[in-house]
């Protein structure tokens with residue numbers, strides 16, 4: 001069977017594309033959804049069942065429909081959740097909301113497109129032409145579609161260490177993918193944990209450990225030791241401040257302008273919020289060198305100021321730091337060896353470059369996603385070898401055009417092939433969170449609907 005559209009993936013991007021397709025495509029059309037995650041639409045972010053795992057974006061900005069911004073807040077009210085538009089709902093609830101919105105569209109059997117859920121992973125693209133695309137799936141089947149939307153996410157970053165620097169005997173202590181939360185049940189209450197990375201994933205894991213009854217030490221090691229900033233409580237939140245961009249796009253000049261705005265009285269969080277609607281445009285105005293400079297020197301700072309934690313999360317995390325349960329080390333991981341008292345984690349301290357080490361029972365990789373590009377996906381690696389896709393020149397996923405159409409090796413749009421989500425960060429940069437992905441998903445679905453109508 002030749003589907004009109006295949007959506008490959010099972011996270012937020014996939015459900016957002018599917019919801020939009022269901023609203024746009026009439027009954028005779030057909031959609032296949034290819035993914036093997038349990039709980040379609042939840043992906044890594046929204047499958048957690050821990051109530052302490054909160055959204056980091058206020059509920060009023062998390063509707064899956066850009067044109068109906070209150071939709072998620074209304075769902076929260078209907079379900080008696082005590083979260084207002086400026087509050088931070090649990091991520092588990094957000095997953096339920098997405099499931100409900102999809103389910104209500106699927107109930108309209110008469111008018112909607114036909115949808116098949118295919119529980120599999122796409123492993124290879126064996127044909128790609130004007131007539132359509134054919135994918136191999138890991139269940140042995142082939143899937144053909146006129147249009148395909150790749151919603152693959154960007155996967156987990158690897159351990160920031162060459163494999164030769166990890167003692168095989170210590171391997172069983174390393175949690176490479178902390179999103180498989182089953183590792184928590186193997187942790188003893190007084191075990192010492194080493195978390196690599198100090199961003200949002202680290203905070204999530206620390207809180208999940210506490211909920212699981214862990215009361216031991218947690219040592220956090222990251223290159224800079226920077227921790228995510230927090231959103232203030234709603235009554236102290238500043239309005240968005242329009243950034244003074246000026247003409248220059250040199251990162252140092254832009255930064256100096258923003259610093260001056262803050263010195264002159266602007267709230268820095270308000271300024272970050274004011275930057276958000278113009279970030280994609282600003283990114284596209286940067287040269288390759290300017291983008292590279294930003295990634296080299298600014299990324300760690302951007303992340304901690306841009307991706308802030310909910311105030312409720314901060315008030316749980318801060319006391320753990322204050323009481324010395326969580327300690328933060330800035331340095332470069334050098335080796336993980338098995339020793340008499342667990343794993344010995346060695347690193348070079350950031351400023352002094354002095355060798356340091358500590359023992360840990362568990363080492364958890366929370367270095368996040370910033371370095372993940374095409375390499376994490378066997379499907380994308382094969383497509384790259386065939387020249388069907390080209391990686392972004394700075395390693396930020398796939399090359400796509402302004403309409404999210406995937407570009408081939410010659411930088412020409414592949415007919416009928418789109419990508420949605422953080423895989424397209426090279427083109428858009430600000431494309432990792434719901435407020436941006438939902439717009440991209442709607443545009444891609446509309447473009448596909450237009451070609452099918454034409």
Ligand SMILES: Cc1cc2nc3c(=O)[nH]c(=O)nc-3n(C[C@H](O)[C@H](O)[C@H](O)COP(=O)(O)OP(=O)(O)OC[C@H]3O[C@@H](n4cnc5c(N)ncnc54)[C@H](O)[C@@H]3O)c2cc1C
Nearest residue numbers: 009010011012013043044055056121122152153421433434
């Ligand atoms: C812990 C966490 C918390 C977050 N919190 C927020 C928040 O509060 N607010 C916000 O706006 N954003 C948040 N984000 C950002 C989040 O990344 C996006 O909101 C969104 O979930 C991204 O969804 P995605 O579908 O693009 O990627 P993912 O959720 O990573 O999903 C990708 C899916 O594709 C599947 N897949 C991969 N390869 C294949 C293949 N070959 N065949 C079939 N399927 C495949 C994977 O199994 C996976 O299910 C958070 C992210 C994380 C990790």
